[in-house]
Amino acid sequence: MEYARPPLSVRPAAKPGLKPARRPVAEHIAQRLADLFASGELKSGDRLPPERRLAEVFGVSRGSVREAIRALAEAGVLESRPGSGTYVVLGRQEELTASLIAFIGDVRRKLRDVIEVRQIIEPEIARLAAEHASPADIAQLRLLLACQRREIAAGGTGRDEDGAFHASLARISGNQVLFDLVEGIADIIAESRADYLQNEERRMTSYAAHELILAAVESGDGDAACRAMRDHLSSLKQHFLGAAAVKS
Numbered sequence: 633m634e635y636a637r638p639p640l641s642v643r644p645a646a647k648p649g650l651k652p653a654r655r656p657v658a659e660h661i662a663q664r665l666a667d668l669f670a671s672g673e674l675k676s677g678d679r680l681p682p683e684r685r686l687a688e689v690f691g692v693s694r695g696s697v698r699e700a701i702r703a704l705a706e707a708g709v710l711e712s713r714p715g716s717g718t719y720v721v722l723g724r725q726e727e728l729t730a731s732l733i734a735f736i737g738d739v740r741r742k743l744r745d746v747i748e749v750r751q752i753i754e755p756e757i758a759r760l761a762a763e764h765a766s767p768a769d770i771a772q773l774r775l776l777l778a779c780q781r782r783e784i785a786a787g788g789t790g791r792d793e794d795g796a797f798h799a800s801l802a803r804i805s806g807n808q809v810l811f812d813l814v815e816g817i818a819d820i821i822a823e824s825r826a827d828y829l830q831n832e833e834r835r836m837t838s839y840a841a842h843e844l845i846l847a848a849v850e851s852g853d854g855d856a857a858c859r860a861m862r863d864h865l866s867s868l869k870q871h872f873l874g875a876a877a878v879k880s
Contacts, residue, residue: 669720679717680710707735746820747869751862753810754798758845758861759854760805769804770850776800777842784835795822797842801849837867 668674680686683701687694701718704710711721761769780793795818802814814821841864848857 755858755861758857762849762854762857764806
């Protein structure tokens with residue numbers, strides 16, 4: 633059946649200007665759904681509030697909510713019906729709870745794995761880039777950072793510029809195998825830049841880290857560039873997974 637009113641638990645708890653969720657939005661939505669189902673406010677067959685309402689409540693973009701809902705639909709928890717809305721499809725509380733718990737674990741494990749791969753290869757890419765960067769390369773990196781700054785200031789995520797900055801470092805490294813490797817796993821690496829993982833803190837932290845990396849590359853200091861990239865990715869992992877990161 634369609635929902636008659638927004639469940640109490642999805643009403644905004646603060647005045648306009650809500651801060652974005654600090655956990656990945658997909659995980660945040662999954663946990664909220666589990667809470668609503670456990671309290672009886674959301675039942676099998678109920679329709680979720682519209683994306684616009686959820687975006688307002690979670691303090692994120694509608695695109696982020698859409699991507700999170702798509703992931704939950706792929707996990708078999710929700711079903712999107714064109715022209716009608718998004719519905720809870722599991723029949724029993726224990727089924728929904730188990731599926732949501734499994735989904736949260738999968739999100740965190742996959743994200744952890746992606747970041748760990750980046751931690752293995754990208755610090756050395758930054759080191760090599762510092763050793764090989766030409767004035768033209770530095771100019772290109774500066775342009776990418778300027779574009780990222782403008783995109784963030786305009787309310788965007790800056791994810792495309794973020795990805796382009798890291799891809800450019802791989803090219804500048806001068807190591808064709810490393811560049812081909814990064815290109816080959818670009819779609820996997822993009823998992824750590826998905827819209828539903830973005831919030832203001834992530835965007836600004838990423839931009840500031842890129843500035844430090846670029847400064848080291850421009851100075852030709854490979855060790856400093858390596859450290860700056862390592863710190864960037866460690867901060868990223870801490871931001872998303874916290875001190876109690878999911879273990880294998």
